[in-house]
Amino acid sequence: MRVRPASLAAALTGALLLAGCAGGERVTLLPAAQDRDVGALAVLGEDGEETVLDTANSQATLRAGSPRVRQLESVDPAYAELINSLPTRIEPQVIQFATAGSSISADQIANLKALLESLGPDLSIYQIEIAGYTDSVGTEQDNVRLSQSRANQVAQLLRDEGFEIADEDVIGRGEYDAVRTVGDNQESSRFRAVTIKIR
Amino acid sequence: MTKLTILISAIVGLVATPALAEIGRIKNASQGAVNVIRDGKSLSAKPGFKLEEGDVITTKAGQRVGITFIDDTRMAVGPSSRITLDEYKYDRARQTGRSLTSVNRGSLGVDSGNITRTGADKMRVRTPTSTLGVRGTTFVVEVT
Numbered sequence: 001m002r003v004r005p006a007s008l009a010a011a012l013t014g015a016l017l018l019a020g021c022a023g024g025e026r027v028t029l030l031p032a033a034q035d036r037d038v039g040a041l042a043v044l045g046e047d048g049e050e051t052v053l054d055t056a057n058s059q060a061t062l063r064a065g066s067p068r069v070r071q072l073e074s075v076d077p078a079y080a081e082l083i084n085s086l087p088t089r090i091e092p093q094v095i096q097f098a099t100a101g102s103s104i105s106a107d108q109i110a111n112l113k114a115l116l117e118s119l120g121p122d123l124s125i126y127q128i129e130i131a132g133y134t135d136s137v138g139t140e141q142d143n144v145r146l147s148q149s150r151a152n153q154v155a156q157l158l159r160d161e162g163f164e165i166a167d168e169d170v171i172g173r174g175e176y177d178a179v180r181t182v183g184d185n186q187e188s189s190r191f192r193a194v195t196i197k198i199r
Numbered sequence: 200m201t202k203l204t205i206l207i208s209a210i211v212g213l214v215a216t217p218a219l220a221e222i223g224r225i226k227n228a229s230q231g232a233v234n235v236i237r238d239g240k241s242l243s244a245k246p247g248f249k250l251e252e253g254d255v256i257t258t259k260a261g262q263r264v265g266i267t268f269i270d271d272t273r274m275a276v277g278p279s280s281r282i283t284l285d286e287y288k289y290d291r292a293r294q295t296g297r298s299l300t301s302v303n304r305g306s307l308g309v310d311s312g313n314i315t316r317t318g319a320d321k322m323r324v325r326t327p328t329s330t331l332g333v334r335g336t337t338f339v340v341e342v343t
Contacts, residue, residue, distance in 0.1 A: 025326045030337045033310050039336025042320065043329055050332070062329040079339045082308040085275035087226035087265040125247035127224055127267070131291075144292070168220065168291075176293050199224065199267040 025062035028072065028079060029053040033086075043067045093196040096189060097150060109157050112196060116163055119198070123163065127199045130155045131171045135191040136178040148172025154194045219251040222287040223268035230262040252287045256280075258305065270296065271312030272322070277341075280305020285325070289314065297321040306341045309333070 032038045040054040043062065051067050053060055057075060060067040093115065095108050119126060132147030132154075148171075155170040175184075178191040225233060225248040232243040236255040242248075250256075250266065256276055258264055264276040270289050276282050281303040289296035295317040300307070302324060311333050314322045320332030326342050 024343065025328055026341045027324075027326075027331055028339050028341075030339060033337050036337075037335070039311070039315075040334040041336060041338055042332040042334065044320065044323075044332050062326055064328050067329065078306075079308070082263065082275050082277050082306060082339055083310075083337065085227070085229075085263040085265050085277075086273045086308060086310055087267050089271075089273065125224070125226060127221070127269070129269070171291050173292050173294070197271075199226075199269075199271070 026059055027053070027062060028059040028076070029056060030075060030079060030083065031056040033083075033089075087199070090198045092198075095154060095194045095196075097192040097194070099187070099192065104154060104157065109154075109161070112154075112158065113161050113163075116158070116198070127169060128158070128163065128165050129169045129171065129197040129199065130158075130165060130194060131173050131197070132194045133173050133177055133191050134175050135188045136175040136182065136184045136186050138175070140174060144172050144174035146172075147174045150194050154196065219253075221249040221269065222252055222284065222289070223250040223266050223272075223274075224248065225250065225264060226267055227265040228262065229264075230259060233258060233262070233264050250284060252284060254284045256282045256284070268298075268312060270294065270298075270314045272298075272314065273310045273312070274300075275308035277306030277308070280307065282307055295321075297323075299323045299325060301325045302340045302342050303327070304342050306339060308337075308339045310337045311335055 027041060029038065029041050038054065038056045040052055043051040043060055045066065051060060051069060053069065055071065057072040058069060059072055060069045093112060095104060116123065130151045132151035134143040134147045151170045151172055155165045159165055178186065178188060182188055225244050225246055227246055232245050234257045235242045235244040235248065236257065237251065237253070256264065258276050258278055258280045260279050262278055266274045266276070269291060283301040283303060285301055286297065286299040294313045296314050297317065298314050309324070311322055315333050315335040319334060322333040324331045324333060324340055326340060
């Protein structure tokens with residue numbers, strides 16, 4: 001795979017693009033939302049070449065063959081308006097557990113209940129995902145079981161409070177995150193948890 | 200199990216089509232319901248509507264639609280757009296997968312989610328002339 005630097009493509013085509021480009025196809029990399037890195041986008045050519053955009057406000061005009069790239073000075077107001085239509089991200093809630101434990105305090109459930117009630121009377125537009133995790137000590141199968149048990153317990157407590165939680169949204173993620181992040185057989189309290197995501 | 204039960208089970212197994220799982224949800228829409236085409240049928244979709252792989256979302260002039268996906272990707276569909284959710288495979292336990300979304304016309308704003316952590320270009324967006332590999336970022340695609 002060969003990488004065609006976006007800056008080179010921009011230099012070759014800049015003068016032409018200064019005239020603007022009505023119609024056609026464009027992709028524009030924007031400043032990252034929240035605290036994330038700007039990341040990157042690659043325009044993938046059929047010949048294995050790729051043109052990478054990795055700076056905020058870089059824009060590629062797409063066409064058969066190589067794209068044309070330029071750097072915009074600021075975010076187009078139309079793009080800002082569109083990005084403002086993205087659904088609001090709700091901060092996930094986290095419940096921590098002791099080693100091999102799955103008990104939850106009444107305060108934690110009360111806090112969750114208050115958060116859900118703050119979303120309004122109709123929760124049917126929301127997906128409530130409850131995911132259990134473990135650290136990477138023990139077998140993969142045991143950790144999947146333990147994480148599912150933790151998730152089930154939180155889900156049941158919320159169901160008892162009258163909230164509807166779909167079975168497929170109660171997930172045991174076992175040790176996968178822990179292994180990916182800190183390696184196998186590592187004790188770590190941060191992964192002994194259940195996260196509640198409201199989308 | 201009787202022969203009849205076995206026969207019925209076999210027929211049901213052949214005929215029954217497994218229900219497709221929810222891949223995302225429409226969260227907000229300006230100017231009323233959104234049109235979603237599923238298996239050739241036009242559906243009127245309001246906030247809370249569960250999207251499935253293969254769905255086509257079309258918006259009217261002036262309409263915008265916000266969508267969340269189960270990998271935490273968020274999308275905003277702009278006015279007069281047609282967006283096809285061609286492929287969406289996601290393992291919710293391992294948080295890995297791949298997706299392909301086509302912008303047939305109009306505009307699409309994207310804030311990418313966990314699929315981009317799976318590997319380079321596991322999340323792709325296609326336009327009539329090009330394919331984009333998404334590497335964890337926020338961007339807008341326009342096809343006019």
